Amino acid sequence: MSALPIADTAPLLELRGITKRYRMGDSNVHALQEVDLAIARNEYVAFIGPSGSGKTTLMNIVGCLDRPSGGRYFLNGKNVEELDDTQLARIRNREIGFVFQNFNLLGRADALHNVMQPLVYRGTPLRERRRLATEALQRVGLGQRLDHLPNQLSGGQRQRVAIARALVGSPSILLADEPTGNLDSSTAQEIMAMFAALHSAGNTIVLVTHDAEVAAHAHRTITLRDGRVIADSRRAEPGTT
Amino acid sequence: MMQLLEAARAAWNAIRAHLLRAALTVLGMVIGVAAVIVVVAVLHGFAHTITSQFKSLGSNGLIIVPYETQRAELAGIQARLTPGDLIAIRRQVRGIQDVVPVLPMARFGGSVRFGNHSTDSSITATTPAFARGGVQYPVQGRFIVPGDDATRRPVAVIGDAVIKNLGLPDHPDGHYVQMFGTWFKVVGVLNKLGTLLGVLNQDNQIYIPFETGVSLSGRSTPPDIIIQLQVSRAQAIALVEARITRVLRERHHLQPAQGNDFKIQSSGELIKALTKVFNIITLVVAAIVGIALLVGGVGIMNVLLVSVTERTREIGVLKSLGATRGDILLQFILEALLLSMLGALIGLFLGWGLSTLVAHLVPALAAARVPAWIVALALGFTAAVGLIFGIAPAAKAAALDPIDALRYE
Ligand SMILES: Nc1ncnc2c1ncn2[C@@H]1O[C@H](COP(=O)(O)OP(=O)(O)O)[C@@H](O)[C@H]1O
Numbered sequence: 339m340s341a342l343p344i345a346d347t348a349p350l351l352e353l354r355g356i357t358k359r360y361r362m363g364d365s366n367v368h369a370l371q372e373v374d375l376a377i378a379r380n381e382y383v384a385f386i387g388p389s390g391s392g393k394t395t396l397m398n399i400v401g402c403l404d405r406p407s408g409g410r411y412f413l414n415g416k417n418v419e420e421l422d423d424t425q426l427a428r429i430r431n432r433e434i435g436f437v438f439q440n441f442n443l444l445g446r447a448d449a450l451h452n453v454m455q456p457l458v459y460r461g462t463p464l465r466e467r468r469r470l471a472t473e474a475l476q477r478v479g480l481g482q483r484l485d486h487l488p489n490q491l492s493g494g495q496r497q498r499v500a501i502a503r504a505l506v507g508s509p510s511i512l513l514a515d516e517p518t519g520n521l522d523s524s525t526a527q528e529i530m531a532m533f534a535a536l537h538s539a540g541n542t543i544v545l546v547t548h549d550a551e552v553a554a555h556a557h558r559t560i561t562l563r564d565g566r567v568i569a570d571s572r573r574a575e576p577g578t579t
Numbered sequence: 580m581m582q583l584l585e586a587a588r589a590a591w592n593a594i595r596a597h598l599l600r601a602a603l604t605v606l607g608m609v610i611g612v613a614a615v616i617v618v619v620a621v622l623h624g625f626a627h628t629i630t631s632q633f634k635s636l637g638s639n640g641l642i643i644v645p646y647e648t649q650r651a652e653l654a655g656i657q658a659r660l661t662p663g664d665l666i667a668i669r670r671q672v673r674g675i676q677d678v679v680p681v682l683p684m685a686r687f688g689g690s691v692r693f694g695n696h697s698t699d700s701s702i703t704a705t706t707p708a709f710a711r712g713g714v715q716y717p718v719q720g721r722f723i724v725p726g727d728d729a730t731r732r733p734v735a736v737i738g739d740a741v742i743k744n745l746g747l748p749d750h751p752d753g754h755y756v757q758m759f760g761t762w763f764k765v766v767g768v769l770n771k772l773g774t775l776l777g778v779l780n781q782d783n784q785i786y787i788p789f790e791t792g793v794s795l796s797g798r799s800t801p802p803d804i805i806i807q808l809q810v811s812r813a814q815a816i817a818l819v820e821a822r823i824t825r826v827l828r829e830r831h832h833l834q835p836a837q838g839n840d841f842k843i844q845s846s847g848e849l850i851k852a853l854t855k856v857f858n859i860i861t862l863v864v865a866a867i868v869g870i871a872l873l874v875g876g877v878g879i880m881n882v883l884l885v886s887v888t889e890r891t892r893e894i895g896v897l898k899s900l901g902a903t904r905g906d907i908l909l910q911f912i913l914e915a916l917l918l919s920m921l922g923a924l925i926g927l928f929l930g931w932g933l934s935t936l937v938a939h940l941v942p943a944l945a946a947a948r949v950p951a952w953i954v955a956l957a958l959g960f961t962a963a964v965g966l967i968f969g970i971a972p973a974a975k976a977a978a979l980d981p982i983d984a985l986r987y988e
């Protein structure tokens with residue numbers, strides 16, 4: 339495993355010796371083993387690896403959806419280990435924006451209310467929520483689809499709603515797990531272009547994919563195999579601002 | 580506060596998504612609340628009707644009835660009030676008026692005939708002052724007059740139902756009906772009272788002069804009567820009761836150790852007794868309804884538990900967006916609360932509608948009233964049940980692990 343020197347002074351997040359075990363009957367599944375990792379602000383990182391290599395598990399830990407079995411995780415200098423469930427929820431709400439392969443929109447809520455939802459949990463007043471959500475949807479090109487329900491939108495549009503929802507609270511980091519996995523190639527291209535634009539606008543992005551072509555959009559590629567980081571490479575000219 | 584509003588909105592959206600299922604879920608609540616509203620409203624109506632009838636008897640009214648202690652009954656002594664007692668009370672007790680003997684000729688129905696029709700009516704012998712109570716009065720012809728009594732005339736004042744049962748003409752004055760083997764001339768028709776408690780027809784009544792009744796009941800045993808009277812001044816009721824007690828005990832040769840063989844009831848006491856009965860009925864109904872509501876609560880809990888499973892993924896998504904356990908808990912408890920309140924509201928309207936219907940069908944019922952306290956109680960209790968039975972599903976939802984919930988298929 340290669341630990342490259344980190345350019346930024348303080349990393350946005352830092353993982354040290356992170357392991358994740360699942361008990362399956364009598365045996366242990368080692369989903370992650372001794373992962374060391376640091377990601378700086380405004381990096382565009384891809385986790386790549388074959389299916390079952392631990393990408394999603396790693397992303398869930400980074401996103402504070404899951405807790406590691408061992409190791410330490412610092413996010414924005416905070417030791418995540420010490421936080422209780424409510425504080426983790428608060429971090430997910432303020433620091434993390436998730437984008438899932440299957441969109442995971444709220445089926446009964448229209449685009450606008452899907453995007454407003456994260457702001458509910460931080461107590462943003464209704465008018466402000468509406469304004470921020472409308473802006474976020476405009477940014478992903480769905481300003482005309484505010485009142486559409488998820489089942490009235492195409493796959494690409496749904497994923498854009500999901501991206502708007504992930505972005506609406508201005509999180510520190512955007513985590514996307516196989517975001518193009520359920521999309522046709524031209525729609526996938528659109529979504530990848532959107533991530534590139536978001537990165538240029540200063541967002542920190544972690545992309546999970548098994549597809550090298552998709553991973554090529556990122557500026558840094560972290561390769562996983564059997565729960566271990568086996569490669570960590572940067573493109574020659576990182577497009578940081 | 581905003582969090583609460585948002586949770587309520589989310590809860591409402593979830594309910595709205597399956598409105599029919601929600602309606603079926605809260606059926607228990609609907610029936611429970613409707614039942615309590617109907618019963619209380621109808622009982623209230625009855626209580627109101629009956630109390631107002633007793634009130635028209637006068638709050639100063641006393642009724643003296645024979646009363647057998649158990650011991651006397653065992654000894655074969657039959658308590659009686661006789662015309663002699665009536666005369667003694669009239670003569671010896673001051674401060675009273677309208678002392679009326681009531682002689683039930685056939686308490687549970689005596690046979691009456693007109694032409695080839697016959698019917699069973701409640702037949703009572705009494706004196707003219709009976710009509711002064713104001714409950715029963717003639718709407719056609721006249722009531723019994725002193726002359727009827729003095730000369731033991733065979734005349735009868737009849738109720739509305741008797742006219743119908745015997746096929747008498749609408750204006751039956753002057754026609755003759757046969758009772759106790761004697762022909763009685765109909766001289767008056769009584770006001771309509773309607774049906775009491777839906778079964779007891781109060782208009783199947785016949786009144787004849789007291790002395791006529793006494794002579795008919797034969798010479799061998801003195802007739803067994805009830806005495807009604809009015810006390811002139813409300814403050815004197817206790818005093819009058821004491822005087823009557825003294826007079827009657829003396830006349831009945833009761834030893835100091837013996838209890839009274841009669842009972843003095845005031846109309847106030849009767850109302851009290853009646854109120855007690857109504858309260859007991861209300862309590863029993865409340866208990867049954869309480870059980871119905873609990874069953875309704877269990878229904879809501881079950882549906883919500885299923886719903887939590889169905890919406891596992893949605894809960895996972897909400898958690899990924901930053902919902903805390905508390906946020907999820909609140910949303911599902913509010914969902915239970917809203918569901919139960921929905922049931923209560925439907926039940927309220929249903930109950931109100933039904934009791935209005937009952938009031939229309941039963942004329943004796945002045946008007947079914949839905950008192951505010953029962954509405955408040957029903958809503959409050961339903962809300963409490965919703966809250967309590969919402970806890971388990973809400974706790975289940977809140978406790979879901981975000982990863983497991985997101986992976987749930
Ligand atoms: N909840 C779980 N229980 C048991 N094993 C799990 C669970 N989640 C993941 N795993 C295992 O952990 C390993 C990594 O899974 P995952 O992170 O989903 O891989 P990837 O996203 O790279 O396909 C796999 O072997 C998977 O079977």
Ligand SMILES: [Mg+2]
Pocket residue numbers: 393394395
């Ligand atoms: Mg995966």
